Amino acid sequence: MKERGSDKKNLLVSFSGGETSSFMAKWLIDNKSDSYNFKFVFANTGEENEETLIFVDKCDKEWGLNVVWVEAVVYLGQRKGTGYKIVDFKTASRKGEPFEDVIAKYGIPNQSYPHCNRELKLAPIHGYIKSIGWKDYETAIGIRSDEIDRVSHNRGFYNLVYPLVEDVSMTKNKVNRFWSEQSFRLNLKGYQGNCKTCWKKSKNKLLQIAKETPTYFEFFKSMEDKYEMFTPEKRRLNIDEDGNQTPVRFFREYMSSEDIVELSKGFDKVVVDANKNTSYQIDLMELIEESESCDIYSNCGDL
Secondary structure, eight states, X not given: OBOTTOSSEEEEEEOOSSHHHHHHHHHHHHHSTTTEEEEEEEEOOSOBOHHHHHHHHHHHHHXXXXXXXXXXXXXXXXXXXXXXXXXXXXXXXXXXXXXXXXXXXXXXXXXXXXXXXXXXXXXXXXXXXXXXXXXXXXXXXXXXXGGGGGSOTTHHHHTEEOHXXXXXXXXXXXXXXXXXXXXXXXXXXXXXXXXXXXXXXXXXXXXXHHHHOGGGGHHXXXXXXXXXXXXXXXXXXXXXXXXXXXXXXXXXXXXXXXXXXXXXXXXXXXXXXXXXXXOSSOOHHHHHHGGGOOXXXXXXXXX
């Protein structure tokens, strides 16, 4: 796992654009530069919050990370796996283009068919790493010690390392404390996350987001309008009790984007902004709410 002529090992750093993975990037630069050659890679789905893109760009410039931005390239009508292209802050897709291409080939992703992470993140990231000649390398994942249940069971097979579990014990609140003391941070609430309307979010989070910003659901609604009856090969049809095909939906409980926006109008619960808690004491309910984010390798992910 070393570059030729170097005693350092190669480390791919999954830079999701969240505050935890960004803290991990800074910690690695400060503490592991003598041990590793780093490649920080951010995979843009086209449906990231704009604040996420701004934050990734800011971290990159402030800390000299040389983040590589990649996007999925889907070969429609071909028996060819997803490729990648390199973009940057200015050229990154912002209208869901890579996401729609994945849906056009593989169908709408959801709990039963969670291929968005595989095609929008894993494939382009590893396509890029392969292109630079890295064969032996480890991958650093930004999972904290307070979410250790998300550590992949296949970590050895994939050569995964978890610095915020193994090297420095970090919790959500400790990460918040770090960012509260910086000159900048991610301008998002804890329940918003990087992907605007990820179907992995809890129902309450989705309703809160829809109540605050219903326009975020317009892309998913347009995808349901165009592809709800599309079922690619090897994917089971949605069939009702009368034997008729039913539309495919993104969200759990067979909810459509329209359903969520409509339900949000009467939503009156309070969803906690977990990014505000800087106490070192851990709040169990916050951890449960914060466990739905999407890392490229995770027991909650789609391998």
